[in-house]
Amino acid sequence: ETVLTQSPGTLSLSPGESATLSCRASQSVSGFYLAWYQQKPGQAPRLLIYGASTRASGIPDRFGGSGSGTDFTLTISRLEPEDFAVYYCQHYGVSPPYTFGQGTKLEIK
Amino acid sequence: VQLVESGGGLVQPGGSLRLSCVASGFPFKSYIMNWVRQAPGKGLEWVSYISSGGSPTYYADSVRGRFTISRDNAKNSLYLQMNSLRAEDTAVYYCARRVGYCGGDCDTLDPWGQGTLVTVSS
Numbered sequence: 001e002t003v004l005t006q007s008p009g010t011l012s013l014s015p016g017e018s019a020t021l022s023c024r025a026s027q028s029v030s031g032f033y034l035a036w037y038q039q040k041p042g043q044a045p046r047l048l049i050y051g052a053s054t055r056a057s058g059i060p061d062r063f064g065g066s067g068s069g070t071d072f073t074l075t076i077s078r079l080e081p082e083d084f085a086v087y088y089c090q091h092y093g094v095s096p097p098y099t100f101g102q103g104t105k106l107e108i109k
Numbered sequence: 110v111q112l113v114e115s116g117g118g119l120v121q122p123g124g125s126l127r128l129s130c131v132a133s134g135f136p137f138k139s140y141i142m143n144w145v146r147q148a149p150g151k152g153l154e155w156v157s158y159i160s161s162g163g164s165p166t167y168y169a170d171s172v173r174g175r176f177t178i179s180r181d182n183a184k185n186s187l188y189l190q191m192n193s194l195r196a197e198d199t200a201v202y203y204c205a206r207r208v209g210y211c212g213g214d215c216d217t218l219d220p221w222g223q224g225t226l227v228t229v230s231s
Contacts, residue, residue, distance in 0.1 A: 032214045035218075044220075044223055050210045050211070088152065088153055090218070092217075095167070097155065098145070098158075100152055100154070103152045
């Protein structure tokens with residue numbers, strides 16, 4: 001099983017700043033199988049990025065994904081008030097098919 | 110594209126509950142479906158997977174032997190039968206569609222339903 005470790009646990013920033021969120025895998029994984037989700041309080045997770053770097057439909061271009069091997073990054077530029085949420089990375093593997101990082105909470109400073 | 114869960118509620122330890130998820134806006138019978146849960150204040154945990162035709166199925170170690178996933182493609186519905194419930198099963202349960210973007214290579218969960226809360230307590 002591939003374990004995903006996200007850092008930092010909490011990130012405090014102001015609107016207009018840029019955020020860099022990290023997701024580290026316990027073993028090298030294909031970027032095809034790395035995705036990012038956003039979850040706001042009381043809501044279901046929403047797909048942001050798939051294939052490590054491709055934005056899902058309707059996702060603003062201030063969201064960007066990058067990385068390969070064991071290190072992946074979600075970057076959010078020009079933070080908007082609605083971007084403050086919890087972000088999860090996710091890997092598709094063999095068993096179990098889906099594993100998630102523990103999440104990074106992006107909060108308003 | 111929409112997924113709507115129902116069936117959650119309060120149940121005593123050792124009890125049973127059956128969750129449902131009704132899909133609309135896409136050809137349900139063509140998609141792999143999953144259940145994912147989130148304990149209060151915690152992260153996401155994948156629970157179960159079912160292929161488009163109903164087999165094969167897979168389970169997280171934490172629920173194997175107690176939970177059963179099934180589907181009725183004629184009714185565009187996904188189910189999760191939960192038996193021998195424990196306090197640690199308390200969570201919001203989401204159904205989520207598996208989508209293979211990147212021409213099928215990028216395996217993701219999209220969309221997710223709004224979730225249904227299961228509380229196991231005496």
